[in-house]
Amino acid sequence: MTATQTLSDQAYRQLRSAIATGELAPGDKVTERGMAERLTISPTPVREALRRLELDGLIERIGPRTVRVAAIRDAAIDDLAEVEVGLRGLVARFAARHATAAQLDALDAILDRADDLLILLKERGHPGQPSERHLTALLDTMQEFNDTVDACAHNPVLIRMLEQSRVFSRPQRRELLLRRVAEDHTFGLERYTSHRALVRALRAGDSAAAERIALEDSQGGLAALREAR
Amino acid sequence: MTATQTLSDQAYRQLRSAIATGELAPGDKVTERGMAERLTISPTPVREALRRLELDGLIERIGPRTVRVAAIRDAAIDDLAEVEVGLRGLVARFAARHATAAQLDALDAILDRADDLLILLKERGHPGQPSERHLTALLDTMQEFNDTVDACAHNPVLIRMLEQSRVFSRPQRRELLLRRVAEDHTFGLERYTSHRALVRALRAGDSAAAERIALEDSQGGLAALREAR
DNA sequence: CCGTCAACAGTTGCATACAAGTTTGCCATG
DNA sequence: CATGGCAAACTTGTATGCAACTGTTGACGG
Numbered sequence: 001m002t003a004t005q006t007l008s009d010q011a012y013r014q015l016r017s018a019i020a021t022g023e024l025a026p027g028d029k030v031t032e033r034g035m036a037e038r039l040t041i042s043p044t045p046v047r048e049a050l051r052r053l054e055l056d057g058l059i060e061r062i063g064p065r066t067v068r069v070a071a072i073r074d075a076a077i078d079d080l081a082e083v084e085v086g087l088r089g090l091v092a093r094f095a096a097r098h099a100t101a102a103q104l105d106a107l108d109a110i111l112d113r114a115d116d117l118l119i120l121l122k123e124r125g126h127p128g129q130p131s132e133r134h135l136t137a138l139l140d141t142m143q144e145f146n147d148t149v150d151a152c153a154h155n156p157v158l159i160r161m162l163e164q165s166r167v168f169s170r171p172q173r174r175e176l177l178l179r180r181v182a183e184d185h186t187f188g189l190e191r192y193t194s195h196r197a198l199v200r201a202l203r204a205g206d207s208a209a210a211e212r213i214a215l216e217d218s219q220g221g222l223a224a225l226r227e228a229r
Numbered sequence: 230m231t232a233t234q235t236l237s238d239q240a241y242r243q244l245r246s247a248i249a250t251g252e253l254a255p256g257d258k259v260t261e262r263g264m265a266e267r268l269t270i271s272p273t274p275v276r277e278a279l280r281r282l283e284l285d286g287l288i289e290r291i292g293p294r295t296v297r298v299a300a301i302r303d304a305a306i307d308d309l310a311e312v313e314v315g316l317r318g319l320v321a322r323f324a325a326r327h328a329t330a331a332q333l334d335a336l337d338a339i340l341d342r343a344d345d346l347l348i349l350l351k352e353r354g355h356p357g358q359p360s361e362r363h364l365t366a367l368l369d370t371m372q373e374f375n376d377t378v379d380a381c382a383h384n385p386v387l388i389r390m391l392e393q394s395r396v397f398s399r400p401q402r403r404e405l406l407l408r409r410v411a412e413d414h415t416f417g418l419e420r421y422t423s424h425r426a427l428v429r430a431l432r433a434g435d436s437a438a439a440e441r442i443a444l445e446d447s448q449g450g451l452a453a454l455r456e457a458r
Numbered sequence: 459c460c461g462t463c464a465a466c467a468g469t470t471g472c473a474t475a476c477a478a479g480t481t482t483g484c485c486a487t488g
Numbered sequence: 489c490a491t492g493g494c495a496a497a498c499t500t501g502t503a504t505g506c507a508a509c510t511g512t513t514g515a516c517g518g
Contacts, residue, residue, distance in 0.1 A: 006471065031499070042473045047500090051277065055284060057386040065480050065499050079384050083319055090315045094308060155308050157286040161390045235501065260469065271503045276470090294469050294510050 007041050011049035014039065019058050019069055020171060026071040030059060056164055077168050081225065084165040085218040091162065092198065092214035095152035096207035103152045107199045110145045114138060114192060135181060139174060145195060149214075152202065173221070176228050236270050240278035243268065248287050248298055249400060255300040259288060285393055306397050310454065313394040314447040320391065321427065321443035324381035325436035332381045336428045339374045343367060343421060364410060368403060374424065378443075381431065402450070405457050 015035065018024045032050060036043040050067065053059045060070045117138045150159050194217050201210040244264065247253045261279060265272040279296065282288045289299045346367045379388050423446050430439040 008471080033499075043500095044472055044474090048277075048280065051280065052284070055281070055389070057389065063480080067500095076384070079323060080386060082322075083384075083387055083390075086315055086319045090312055093311070155305070155312075157309060157393055158312055160284065160286070161312075161393070164386055164390070237501080262469075272470095273502055273504090292511075 007045035008048040011035070011039055011041065011045050012052050015049055015053060016056075016058065016167070019053075020167065024069050026069050028069045030067050030069060056167065058167065072168065077172075078226070080165045080167075081169045081222050084162065084169060085215065085222055087158065087162045087165055088218045089211045089215040091150055091153045091155075091158060092202075092210040093207040094155050094158065095149055096202050096205050096210040098154040099152035099202050103148065104199065104203050107145065107148055107152075107202070110141060110148060111192070111195055111199065114141045114145070114195075117141060118192070135178070139177060149198070149202075169225070173225060176225060180224070180228070236274040237277040240264070240268055240270065240274050241281050244278055244282060245285075245287065245396070248282075249397060253298050255298050257298045259296050259298060285396065287396065301397065307455070309394045309396075310398045310451050313391065313398060314444065314451055316387065316391045316394055317447045318440045318444040320379055320382045320384075320387060321431075321439040322436040323384050323387065324378055325431050325434050325439040327383040328381035328431050332377060333428065333432050336374065336377055336381075336431070339370060339377060340421070340424055340428065343370045343374070343424075346370060347421070364407070368406060378427070378431075398454070402454060405454055409453070409457070 015024070024030070030050065032043045032046050035050070036046045039046065050059065054061065054067070058070055058072075059067055061067050117134055120134050121138065150162060153159065194213055198210060198213045198217070201213055244253070253259070259279065261272045261275050264279070265275045268275065279288060283290065283296070287299055287301075288296055290296050346363055349363050350367065379391060382388065423442055427439060427442045427446070430442055
């Protein structure tokens with residue numbers, strides 16, 4: 001069911017990905033009419049999309065009649081990644097209190113799938129060229145795990161904050177992981193033990209332990225991201 | 230200068246305060262046309278305002294054609310307050326790295342003003358009826374202090390998150406403080422020493438210490454808020 | 459009495475139109 | 489050649505109109 005959402009949503013997504021990929025460079029001026037013409041829709045949905053992007057901090061109003069793509073410096077991206085670490089800790093804390101039994105079971109099921117993929121990777125992985133398909137499948141699975149943990153928090157506002165903080169870091173991180181695993185395909189795999197520990201903490205309702213585990217994990221990821229540059 | 234902003238902003242603010250005061254009760258259905266008629270403006274600005282409120286989590290879409298005021302339970306408000314604590318820690322951490330000399334001086338100046346007000350309060354305060362004017366002035370000053378610390382972080386996205394997290398808690402907290410000080414007008418005043426310590430940490434660029442102080446302070450405030458109910 | 463269906467009213471999404479203000483570029487002048 | 493002012497074009501904010509869709513209500517059949 002390819003429900004085409006609303007035109008506003010489409011415009012928002014297209015513009016956001018255009019910014020994330022650099023197609024729209026920081027500092028570029030953006031006008032409602034211009035974007036409307038580019039996307040061949042009327043200015044009204046574009047207006048909505050620009051408002052959302054502005055609230056996300058991706059574009060900024062320079063003057064009363066001038067809007068441009070926000071100049072996110074590397075330092076700011078680093079800051080956002082740090083914000084994300086803190087938020088992930090909070091998410092884990094809330095998840096420990098609000099997760100449903102069904103969600104916890106889903107988390108375990110996801111990790112089981114990840115384990116299977118891991119075995120496949122280690123068995124069939126040829127040095128220097130691990131199974132690309134299984135690798136991206138594993139990354140997808142881990143992203144699903146994280147998203148499910150987010151859902152366990154049952155706090156839409158917090159989740160929105162998290163989304164905002166990783167607009168830039170998420171694709172960047174995925175790329176980095178692909179590179180790292182390509183050169184050393186055991187990289188990062190030991191960290192999955194912490195995921196099991198996280199689920200145990202969530203199941204026990206131990207919010208302090210859950211936060212600590214999530215923080216350590218996120219900080220580890222952030223450190224890896226930083227030293228990779 | 231009563232610059233009337235845009236009608237969208239006005240509508241957004243009016244509706245938000247209407248929700249915060251309970252004038253619009255949780256579960257109430259909201260329509261663009263209905264609100265437009267109520268505010269005697271056209272549906273377009275109302276539409277913008279409703280979109281922003283939806284992103285803030287204050288209203289939610291029940292169906293494709295049905296929008297209602299979000300049913301924020303007390304538990305959710307508590308959660309947001311906890312989010313705010315974590316965010317305040319992050320803000321302090323960033324402020325320690327990014328604060329300018331002028332901002333640090335401004336912070337000291339604000340605390341000097343607060344000290345003066347404190348002396349006035351203690352001198353002239355009659356038991357059971359402290360000087361109401363000086364008290365609200367002090368609260369305003371402390372809010373100014375917090376806002377200035379926020380500005381020191383130089384991280385607009387983070388600040389926006391903070392605003393979101395305290396939509397409900399801020400007026401509530403102010404009211405609580407007024408009540409508490411009314412019955413014991415030395416309440417909470419000892420905490421100003423931590424503010425001085427925070428500025429010292431910011432000046433030293435000690436982000437870890439700044440975060441710790443801010444966290445302890447915020448958690449203290451949260452605990453006071455909770456035990457007051 | 460209850461379940462189902464159909465028509466109607468109401469709502470949203472989008473396009474277009476218009477007014478107010480701003481930016482920009484050009485021209486005249488020192 | 490630099491500078492100041494002016495005008496035109498462009499931009500945003502808001503209003504209005506229209507089409508598609510949805511939630512609801514009432515009636516009808518079982």
